[in-house]
Amino acid sequence: MDIRQLRYFTAIAEEKQITRAAKRLHIAQPPLSQQLKSLEDELGILLFERKARSLELTEAGEVLYQKAKHLLEKVEEAVLEVKEVGDGLKGVLSIGSVKTCFSYIPERLLYFRENYPLVTFRLKEGDSSLLADYVRSREVELAIVRLPLDMEDFSCLPLPTDQFVAVLPESWSVPSALQTKQLSDMPLMLLHRTNGVGLYELVVNKLKEHQLEPNIICDCPDAAMLLSLVRSGLGVALLPKSTLPSFSMQGLKMVPLEDCLIESESAVIWLKDRYLSKKAQRFIETFQSIELAADGR
Amino acid sequence: MDIRQLRYFTAIAEEKQITRAAKRLHIAQPPLSQQLKSLEDELGILLFERKARSLELTEAGEVLYQKAKHLLEKVEEAVLEVKEVGDGLKGVLSIGSVKTCFSYIPERLLYFRENYPLVTFRLKEGDSSLLADYVRSREVELAIVRLPLDMEDFSCLPLPTDQFVAVLPESWSVPSALQTKQLSDMPLMLLHRTNGVGLYELVVNKLKEHQLEPNIICDCPDAAMLLSLVRSGLGVALLPKSTLPSFSMQGLKMVPLEDCLIESESAVIWLKDRYLSKKAQRFIETFQSIELAADGR
DNA sequence: GTAATCCATACAAAAAACGTATGAGTAGAA
DNA sequence: TTCTACTCATACGTTTTTTGTATGGATTAC
Numbered sequence: 001m002d003i004r005q006l007r008y009f010t011a012i013a014e015e016k017q018i019t020r021a022a023k024r025l026h027i028a029q030p031p032l033s034q035q036l037k038s039l040e041d042e043l044g045i046l047l048f049e050r051k052a053r054s055l056e057l058t059e060a061g062e063v064l065y066q067k068a069k070h071l072l073e074k075v076e077e078a079v080l081e082v083k084e085v086g087d088g089l090k091g092v093l094s095i096g097s098v099k100t101c102f103s104y105i106p107e108r109l110l111y112f113r114e115n116y117p118l119v120t121f122r123l124k125e126g127d128s129s130l131l132a133d134y135v136r137s138r139e140v141e142l143a144i145v146r147l148p149l150d151m152e153d154f155s156c157l158p159l160p161t162d163q164f165v166a167v168l169p170e171s172w173s174v175p176s177a178l179q180t181k182q183l184s185d186m187p188l189m190l191l192h193r194t195n196g197v198g199l200y201e202l203v204v205n206k207l208k209e210h211q212l213e214p215n216i217i218c219d220c221p222d223a224a225m226l227l228s229l230v231r232s233g234l235g236v237a238l239l240p241k242s243t244l245p246s247f248s249m250q251g252l253k254m255v256p257l258e259d260c261l262i263e264s265e266s267a268v269i270w271l272k273d274r275y276l277s278k279k280a281q282r283f284i285e286t287f288q289s290i291e292l293a294a295d296g297r
Numbered sequence: 298m299d300i301r302q303l304r305y306f307t308a309i310a311e312e313k314q315i316t317r318a319a320k321r322l323h324i325a326q327p328p329l330s331q332q333l334k335s336l337e338d339e340l341g342i343l344l345f346e347r348k349a350r351s352l353e354l355t356e357a358g359e360v361l362y363q364k365a366k367h368l369l370e371k372v373e374e375a376v377l378e379v380k381e382v383g384d385g386l387k388g389v390l391s392i393g394s395v396k397t398c399f400s401y402i403p404e405r406l407l408y409f410r411e412n413y414p415l416v417t418f419r420l421k422e423g424d425s426s427l428l429a430d431y432v433r434s435r436e437v438e439l440a441i442v443r444l445p446l447d448m449e450d451f452s453c454l455p456l457p458t459d460q461f462v463a464v465l466p467e468s469w470s471v472p473s474a475l476q477t478k479q480l481s482d483m484p485l486m487l488l489h490r491t492n493g494v495g496l497y498e499l500v501v502n503k504l505k506e507h508q509l510e511p512n513i514i515c516d517c518p519d520a521a522m523l524l525s526l527v528r529s530g531l532g533v534a535l536l537p538k539s540t541l542p543s544f545s546m547q548g549l550k551m552v553p554l555e556d557c558l559i560e561s562e563s564a565v566i567w568l569k570d571r572y573l574s575k576k577a578q579r580f581i582e583t584f585q586s587i588e589l590a591a592d593g594r
Numbered sequence: 595g596t597a598a599t600c601c602a603t604a605c606a607a608a609a610a611a612c613g614t615a616t617g618a619g620t621a622g623a624a
Numbered sequence: 625t626t627c628t629a630c631t632c633a634t635a636c637g638t639t640t641t642t643t644g645t646a647t648g649g650a651t652t653a654c
Contacts, residue, residue: 001300001372001376002299002300002301003298003299003300004299004642017600017601018600018601018602019599019600019601027642027643027644028643028644028645029600029601029602030601030602030603030604030643030644030645030646031642031643031644033601033602033603034602034603034642034643035642037602043376043379043380043383044380044383044384045379045380045382045383045384045575046383046572049571049572050572050601052600052650052651052652053599053600053651053652054600055601058383058572058574059382059388059389059574059576060379060380060382060383060388063375063378063379063382064375064379067371067375067378067379068375070371071368071371071372071375074364074367074368074371075298075368077364078360078361078364078365078368079298079340081360081364082340082342082357082360082361082364083340083341083342083357085342085356085357085360086340086341086342086343086355086357087341087342091356091357092356274346275343275346275347275355277355277356278342279356301611314631314632315631315632315633316630316631316632324611324612324613325612325613325614326631326632326633327612327613327614327615327632327633327634327635328611328612328613330632330633330634331611331612331633331634332611334633347632349619349620349621349631350620350621350630350631351631352632
């Protein structure tokens with residue numbers, strides 16, 4: 001039995017005539033007679049009672065007609081849904097993001113969902129090297145991470161570079177801007193990945209390049225913890241500016257670095273030369289178009 | 298899209314390998330590759346992610362797999378059910394029966410249902426000519442009727458001939474047997490069809506053949522009414538013997554006709570040279586085998 | 595009785611599916 | 625690394641299936 005045969009059969013059942021059904025199906029009449037016969041032979045039963053002028057369904061034929069109609073509907077439905085999923089119009093998209101980049105997410109998710117309302121999201125977070133592993137193991141399809149990162153396995157879409165700012169306790173007497181060299185006098189606190197090379201090393205190296213010996217009193221993988229420590233007056237945190245919108249700044253003061261030497265780069269990454277779902281592709285396109293729009297401003 | 302292609306696809310999805318799936322399907326590997334490709338082309342989407350050693354379903358592939366599995370089950374189910382109905386093992390069988398033959402029914406229905414427990418019944422009643430019309434218009438597939446009847450449109454299975462008996466009020470002084478000629482003295486009551494020629498004419502003609510002028514004081518299409526009239530002492534009813542088991546004989550007395558001149562014939566009838574459902578055919582076979590068994594006694 | 599319809603069959607052409615042979619790419623072992 | 629083993633994809637010829645054309649038989653409408 002065949003889907004085509006079922007279509008033929010239902011056409012005959014509805015037209016009650018092979019000739020008319022053949023016209024409707026845009027085929028000649030004899031093949032349709034034959035297909036009906038072969039279906040009847042295969043089932044070993046008579047589906048139509050051949051009356052003089054028209055064909056009438058037998059009881060078994062009626063049963064098959066009801067089933068076939070239902071089945072054909074289901075088939076159509078399945079094809080449509082599979083196509084939607086395949087075209088990235090529907091499905092679940094797993095994304096990872098480091099917390100310090102999370103401020104990029106909401107706006108873009110909102111925009112994406114306007115265009116693809118059937119796509120839902122599953123978010124994971126972690127530091128960049130963990131997220132890179134998630135991408136490699138397919139736990140997420142793409143991730144928003146801070147560079148540097150070993151990019152051998154990944155394709156990427158760079159996000160706008162991001163200046164580092166200093167975050168000081170509000171209680172401190174705070175200048176409106178800082179020179180980088182002033183930092184060496186202050187107790188610094190930096191983000192540090194649980195493993196791998198990242199921002200921490202970037203900052204330390206940058207400062208050393210300028211013959212500055214930083215006074216790092218704490219490193220921590222979590223920005224919220226870090227900011228709490230600042231709030232308590234322990235020291236000064238150095239963070240990419242884009243990190244801050246996600247956190248409460250109560251009791252804190254952000255101060256830009258006047259001679260900004262340190263910049264942070266972020267990027268959307270995904271597995272290079274491997275299957276990437278359509279919805280992930282569309283998500284990346286969305287990201288891209290938003291960057292372009294932002295550039296245009 | 299094709300049922301075969303869905304079968305192929307699910308096999309690949311389950312085996313995660315085209316080679317293994319091809320073995321399972323008893324075909325060579327290349328055609329299976331082709332069929333998969335043609336399915337993917339038709340849908341316009343990738344169903345499997347070609348990994349080095351095995352194929353993994355994409356999200357769209359996973360959706361199709363779930364749908365396909367379900368669809369294939371439904372197809373199997375539909376085929377089985379259609380076959381059952383077509384083989385007469387399942388369905389609704391519409392039967393008509395005149396009340397005076399109803400005593401034939403219960404035993405045979407019981408026996409039939411032992412062999413075909415999924416077949417259910419829809420019973421209609423009426424006089425023989427009405428039932429003949431029901432058969433012609435397909436309101437019932439077969440009917441149990443009293444002859445005579447215009448048999449041009451029908452095939453039939455004759456049932457055992459049936460002697461007429463007289464039914465008298467119990468209160469009357471009743472002989473243990475009657476001569477037919479004694480009937481002419483008595484007030485007779487006969488069944489009479491609402492239209493058409495039937496038992497009534499049969500009886501009247503038979504009596505006239507023997508130079509007996511019957512004294513018919515009532516005719517009535519319904520046996521129950523007729524027997525009520527007898528019970529009240531109005532007269533004597535002449536009925537086929539097989540009619541009586543369906544009715545209460547309280548206040549009545551059945552008396553055989555000694556020189557039984559009048560016989561009634563019944564038959565199962567159905568449309569000649571037209572489609573007859575398998576279940577009806579089986580019902581007729583059952584009837585036949587019961588008659589044979591009864592003859593053998 | 596004739597024309598018009600409709601279904602079924604016969605046969606040829608076109609399309610689809612299949613099998614064999616073969617090549618390219620990758621994983622695991624030597 | 626090289627070699628082997630294994631998998632998938634492609635090319636091409638063969639077989640099977642499906643379709644179209646031509647035609648005959650049966651039935652209805654005029």
